[in-house]
Amino acid sequence: MTTSAPGEQDSPSTTGEPPRINVGVLGARGRMGTEVVKAVNAADDLELVAMVEAGDWLFNVADAGAEVVVDFTRPDVVMDNIRFCIDNDIHCVVGTTGFDEAKLATVAEWLQPKPDLGVIIAPNFGIGAVLLMRFAQEAARFFPSVEVVELHHPNKVDAPSGTAVRTARLVAAARRAAGLPPAPDATTDSLPGARGADVEGVAVHAVRLSGLVAHQEVLMGAPGETLTLRHDSYDRASFMPGVLLAVREIRRHPGLTVGIEGLLGL
Ligand SMILES: NC(=O)C1=CN([C@@H]2O[C@H](COP(=O)(O)OP(=O)(O)OC[C@H]3O[C@@H](n4cnc5c(N)ncnc54)[C@H](OP(=O)(O)O)[C@@H]3O)[C@@H](O)[C@H]2O)C=CC1
Numbered sequence: 001m002t003t004s005a006p007g008e009q010d011s012p013s014t015t016g017e018p019p020r021i022n023v024g025v026l027g028a029r030g031r032m033g034t035e036v037v038k039a040v041n042a043a044d045d046l047e048l049v050a051m052v053e054a055g056d057w058l059f060n061v062a063d064a065g066a067e068v069v070v071d072f073t074r075p076d077v078v079m080d081n082i083r084f085c086i087d088n089d090i091h092c093v094v095g096t097t098g099f100d101e102a103k104l105a106t107v108a109e110w111l112q113p114k115p116d117l118g119v120i121i122a123p124n125f126g127i128g129a130v131l132l133m134r135f136a137q138e139a140a141r142f143f144p145s146v147e148v149v150e151l152h153h154p155n156k157v158d159a160p161s162g163t164a165v166r167t168a169r170l171v172a173a174a175r176r177a178a179g180l181p182p183a184p185d186a187t188t189d190s191l192p193g194a195r196g197a198d199v200e201g202v203a204v205h206a207v208r209l210s211g212l213v214a215h216q217e218v219l220m221g222a223p224g225e226t227l228t229l230r231h232d233s234y235d236r237a238s239f240m241p242g243v244l245l246a247v248r249e250i251r252r253h254p255g256l257t258v259g260i261e262g263l264l265g266l
């Protein structure tokens with residue numbers, strides 16, 4: 001990590017190379033933050049200027065001249081971090097989960113007076129996971145039954161996962177757009193919780209198990225057939241191409257962007 005003065009990132013390169021992007025990482029010693037720090041350090045076009053952990057002085061990222069902050073912290077602190085970044089004219093790439101429509105609307109409102117500033121919030125930066133969501137949306141209108149099962153490491157802070165909730169919402173929207181009735185099998189449980197959580201009419205089940213990292217299945221059923229879509233992240237390195245893409249692209253995507261589908265040309 002190096003520290004540079006505010007504004008230093010704008011100084012012209014003496015080598016003819018485009019200037020590096022100054023990056024700050026929030027939650028830098030967490031499971032994801034550690035991986036982001038490694039990935040930024042390994043990228044020739046990025047400069048790690050600040051690493052912030054719980055209890056650290058958040059102004060460190062501004063003092064160090066960060067142009068883009070990457071946040072992998074906790075659902076209960078991420079809104080304060082985004083607010084700080086917007087107030088300090090720092091673009092923000094957010095992987096932390098826990099966003100509902102109301103929180104997204106709040107971030108969009110905070111961004112209004114700053115038309116050049118970007119916030120990208122993605123529940124999953126894994127390319128395969130993004131594709132799974134897209135495939136599930138495509139398939140949704142052909143199957144009367146659908147359920148989502150997410151499986152994660154036992155230390156995950158939230159359940160169900162942000163990815164599962166977004167997948168269920170996208171599938172539910174595709175079903176509504178196609179005029180499908182509610183899934184015929186989304187209701188009765190003789191033991192509370194047995195049928196999972198109801199996300200807009202889609203049942204979502206969360207498994208926590210040692211040995212797992214991050215996995216998701218979308219199961220669809222019609223008379224006489226099923227379709228199972230599955231994605232597995234075996235290593236947190238799987239999220240890094242998506243995170244670095246967002247860091248590199250965010251200055252070209254002002255405003256609020258939810259998901260990285262658009263950055264991938266999907
Ligand atoms: N979008 C995606 O692709 C992915 C998203 N995630 C999400 O990212 C989030 C983090 O996951 P994970 O890395 O496993 O969690 P960890 O608990 O391993 O890491 C979170 C880190 O953030 C730190 N932290 C807490 N509060 C603050 C704060 N105010 N400022 C700075 N740092 C803080 C924690 O410190 P301390 O432990 O001391 O509290 C911890 O080191 C979760 O919401 C998870 O769902 C995870 C994987 C992929």
Ligand SMILES: O=C(O)C1=N[C@H](C(=O)O)C[C@H](O)C1
Pocket residue numbers: 097123124152156157160161162163164213214215
């Ligand atoms: O906490 C995790 O590990 C993960 N969180 C994200 C989520 O909640 O969707 C992304 C991925 O599933 C890993």
